[in-house]
Amino acid sequence: xxxxLKEVFAAPLPCKICSAEAALFGVVDFAKHCNEARRGRLPLxxxxxxxxxxxxCGFLFTxxxxxxxxxxxxxxxxxxxxxxxxxxxxxxxxxNSAKLVQHxxxxxxxxxxxxxxGGGDGLLSATLRAxxxxxx
Ligand SMILES: [Zn+2]
Numbered sequence: 001x002x003x004x005l006k007e008v009f010a011a012p013l014p015c016k017i018c019s020a021e022a023a024l025f026g027v028v029d030f031a032k033h034c035n036e037a038r039r040g041r042l043p044l045x046x047x048x049x050x051x052x053x054x055x056x057c058g059f060l061f062t063x064x065x066x067x068x069x070x071x072x073x074x075x076x077x078x079x080x081x082x083x084x085x086x087x088x089x090x091x092x093x094x095x096n097s098a099k100l101v102q103h104x105x106x107x108x109x110x111x112x113x114x115x116x117x118g119g120g121d122g123l124l125s126a127t128l129r130a131x132x133x134x135x136x
Contacts, residue, residue, distance in 0.1 A: 003072040020056030094123035
């Protein structure tokens with residue numbers, strides 16, 4: 001049983017980044033995952049997740065999970081089955097992302113503050129911290 005998703009309204013929402021108007025953009029089933037090309041699709045659950053797109057900055061987001069607790073995310077998304085649909089989640093992606101950040105911004109790391117938004121288990125942040133980057 002998936003935790004309750006936030007009720008959907010057709011009215012635009014304020015963008016979570018810049019607060020500009022973000023119109024309703026599209027919908028996917030809760031079973032949609034980021035690795036369908038490699039892992040295939042999961043059976044549909046009949047739980048729609050609506051997305052909004054910011055008219056100003058283009059950020060695409062949902063508010064469906066805004067009321068969820070950390071426990072909800074751990075139970076319904078980042079559970080024992082998550083690694084099956086996103087095998088790069090725990091190590092490969094955060095490690096490669098840390099290398100990319102180091103490559104492009106390492107020379108100026110003392111001047112920067114980083115925010116790891118949606119950082120999973122925190123490996124990217126931990127790796128960057130260990131490399132001398134400071135968090136926001
Ligand atoms: Zn925006």
